[in-house]
Amino acid sequence: MAEALFRRLASERLGCAEDKLLSHDVDVLSAGVAAADSSPASPESIQVLRERGVNLSEHLSQQITDEMLVKSDLVLAMTPGHLGILQNARPDLASRMKLLKPDGEGISDPIGYGIEEYRRCADEITSSLKLVLDDCIQKDTE
Numbered sequence: 573m574a575e576a577l578f579r580r581l582a583s584e585r586l587g588c589a590e591d592k593l594l595s596h597d598v599d600v601l602s603a604g605v606a607a608a609d610s611s612p613a614s615p616e617s618i619q620v621l622r623e624r625g626v627n628l629s630e631h632l633s634q635q636i637t638d639e640m641l642v643k644s645d646l647v648l649a650m651t652p653g654h655l656g657i658l659q660n661a662r663p664d665l666a667s668r669m670k671l672l673k674p675d676g677e678g679i680s681d682p683i684g685y686g687i688e689e690y691r692r693c694a695d696e697i698t699s700s701l702k703l704v705l706d707d708c709i710q711k712d713t714e
Contacts, residue, residue, distance in 0.1 A: 573617050573690075574650070574672065574697050575602035576626045581698070581705050603636035605657045610634070614683060616690040624694065641665055648704065651678030672700045 578600050583590040586598070593599065613631040621628040641647060641662050647669040649655035659666040673679055679696050682689040 573613075573621060573628065573694055574648070574701065575600050576621055576628050576631065577624075577694065577698055578701050578705070580624075580626050581701055585705055601634075601640070602631075603634045603640055605636055605654050607633040607635050614690075616682070616687050619687065620690045620694050623691075638662070641668075644668060646670075646704075646708070648672040651680070652676070653678070672697065672704065674700065674703055 579590045579593065582593055582596075582598050582600065586593070586596050588596060609632075611633040613628045613633075617631075618628045636658070638661075641658065642665070645668060647658060647665075649658060649669065649671055652671065655669060655671055658669050671678065673696070679693060679700070682693040
């Protein structure tokens with residue numbers, strides 16, 4: 573959900589189509605520390621994002637790679653545990669890594685908790701992403 577929501581928010585902020593984000597030097601991807609490669613998004617995630625006008629039906633999960641970490645300017649982790657795994661794997665890149673939620677709390681995976689939990693999770697991701705997006709744009713204009 574986070575990748576699709578970030579794409580939408582970034583394209584709205586920049587006033588461009590999502591497929592034009594690269595021309596604004598914005599590339600967004602999602603990968604997990606324990607993700608199964610090529611698994612589709614859950615039906616609940618697809619439904620919740622469809623309600624928000626975001627298409628997640630083509631999304632496939634992928635495992636994070638060292639190459640992704642090296643090429644990334646910013647790596648956002650959903651939980652403190654995930655952040656620790658990433659920082660331990662590449663301590664030299666730890667300064668590029670942070671939790672998505674600025675309060676230091678993690679965003680729990682809603683799997684198995686019903687559609688309302690997916691909506692709550694999408695709200696939490698969206699509000700956190702708006703703060704990150706503001707920081708990214710501010711840094712670009714300074």
